[in-house]
Structures are given as C-alpha cells and as structure tokens.
Amino acid sequence: MMHLILADSELEINPWNRKELLDSSIHHRIMEKNRMAKRQGRPDITHFFLIVAMESLLNKYGLLRVYVHTRNDEVIYIAPETRIIKNYNRFKGLILQLFEKKKVPFDNPLLVLENKSLKELIDELKGKKILFTRRGRKVEIKKLHEIMEEDVICIIGGFSSGYFLTKGIENMVDDIISIYDGMLPAWTVAMEAIAAYERFKF
C-alpha cells in the first residue's frame, strides 16, 4: 500500500468571511493588507493534487490511500472510492462544508476531517516514511522505484513556496528525497511518486 500525504497544505477558511475558503487568487488584496503570508490560501493545489492522485491507476487498483494535512493541523481522510469534484468552485464549497461538519456526505462520509498533527497521522500508518523536498538527497527519476517498499508513506508539501511548517519533520521520516533542483508543484511530485510505486509494484 502507498500512503500519500499532502502536508502543511494551504487550506483554511477565509477569516474575513467564514462562509468561504481563503483563496489567494481572489483575496490577495486583503491578505496583503493584513500581512498574511503570500503562500496562504491555495485550495487549487489540493484540488489538482487530488485530481491526479484519486484518478490514478494505482488508486483504481486499490493500492493508494490519500490524506490532506493542513497548516492548522487538521487531517482529511479521503475514501479511495471518492470521485473528486472537477469543478473548482464546487470543490471549494465541499471543503468548506467539510470544515464545518467534519464529514461529507454526513451519512456514509467519503471525506472526514480530524484535528491532528502530521506526526500523529504518520504514527498511525505503517510503512517506510519518505519525505519529498528539494533539500533531500538527489535520486534520479529512473531509480525512484528502487527506494519504494511494499508499504510506503510518501509526504509531499501542499504549498507553492517556502518550506514545511511542521517543525522537525525531517526527524519523523526514514528518507528525504529530492527529484529536482527547483520547486515542483505538489501534483507533479505526486505523479512521479505514484508512477515509481506502480513501477515497483506492478
């Protein structure tokens, strides 16, 4: 099984209007005025990540579990059969509902939100813990499958700039890997991790 965690993702309610998610493509002015970090408010990153991960062949074969950890130490558990809403605005509406009700749909929930740190989430799971960051040791793409094991926990940052907010994250993992010298979008790293595990597994 591959466990795939989007860590410290920039997913939160808009503090100035609690009826919507913070989205920097819309709220950049008020964010700037209030000196909020530029990296905040990126539900689009989580959306693209989930679109790639949940629709992957690996997930169709039942070998993937996906989690979204947020900057405020919440964890979203995503049932493997979940079909992620393609429409971005409706996706944001769903995540807002999840923040409010903690599960959606309320009966037979597919998404469940719990207050939980990344450390607590990792401790629940079984497998080799691999952190992806450009600060890690360089592994060539063609050899990425060689670091995989039967059970792996792959951790990818859910932000567009900066570094993980979770302190001491390096001490929570077994291996720290870089697949490129620069920043990569979360879904590109997810795609490479998934393809490498498929290559290891299939």
Added chain:
Amino acid sequence: MMHLILADSELEINPWNRKELLDSSIHHRIMEKNRMAKRQGRPDITHFFLIVAMESLLNKYGLLRVYVHTRNDEVIYIAPETRIIKNYNRFKGLILQLFEKKKVPFDNPLLVLENKSLKELIDELKGKKILFTRRGRKVEIKKLHEIMEEDVICIIGGFSSGYFLTKGIENMVDDIISIYDGMLPAWTVAMEAIAAYERFKF
C-alpha cells in the same frame, strides 16, 4: 522528443453566448434541451491535462511538446515555457481569447490556434505514432516504457465518454495501446505516458 496530443477535445465556444466557452457543468440544461451530445463542453479536461503535462519533469527538461486538437478540427500549439493559468475561470477566459484572436498573448504568443485536422497535425510531426484507447492491445504499465522510442507521438482522447470523432484514426498510427480496461481520464493517461517516456529516456 515526446509529442503529446490531446485529440478531439471538447473545447468550443458556447453557441448561445459567443462571449464564453461551452461548459457542460454550467450549460447542461440548454445543451440537453437542444439535444447536444452530453460529452460536449469540457474545458476542464483540457485544463487538467495541461496542468499535468506542462508542469511535468519531462517538460522542465525540454523533452515534451504539447498540442490540443478540438472536435472542430482546430489545433492549439503550446509553447513549452507556457505556465498554464491555475484558476479555471481565467483559463477559460484565455482559451476564449485564443478562439477569437488565434494567438495569446498577441505579441510573442505562447498559444497559437490553427484550423487543422488531427491527420494534418500528425503528418507534421516526426516519431512513432501511438494511440491510447481502451480498444487497443493491452500493455502492462510496467512495460509501457518498452513501446517508447527516441521520438514518439502519443495521442490521447480529450473527452469523457464515447470514442474519437476523427474518422479512421486507427489508420493514422503505428500502434494502438490500452493501459486499462475501462475509460481513464485524459490526464491519467498523460501521466502514465509521460512517466513511461521518462523511464525510457532518463
């Protein structure tokens, strides 16, 4: 070089309001009333496909060229350095502008639209032509890199149901491949094709 073509993609102007793209998530009622095919109006598929392809490692290494062919025999050429707009509504606005002006930005265009059939596009390009469809011969994911060559043209459907509209498409290609028994989203096939070529090439 890998040439990646999204073929017969469901990208067109809304015939009832030529100031926007047709989008079935918004226009489903009027589409149904006018007996338009359910598969039409899916700019989201092109968006996700481009987000995956253009942000891939393969593209960062300069080894990928991406084309979007539409149901109305238009071809969009996408410069490798193009950063696809993440916001869906703004992406649709950009594609609308492209339909109107044939290039965006008008000076130093990154996207160029030409009236051209899939056959004409394929004939321009050099490489082994591989069509991805569930009707093709089955190739296991772990062996997908073996069908790659130095120059390949990979063709993926840009629609969510049905089959390619381009007639005789099977006769335009060298190989017809299936990587899964059911329908797969275009971006999932793109991800697998890109990962396979990276494995062949890197």
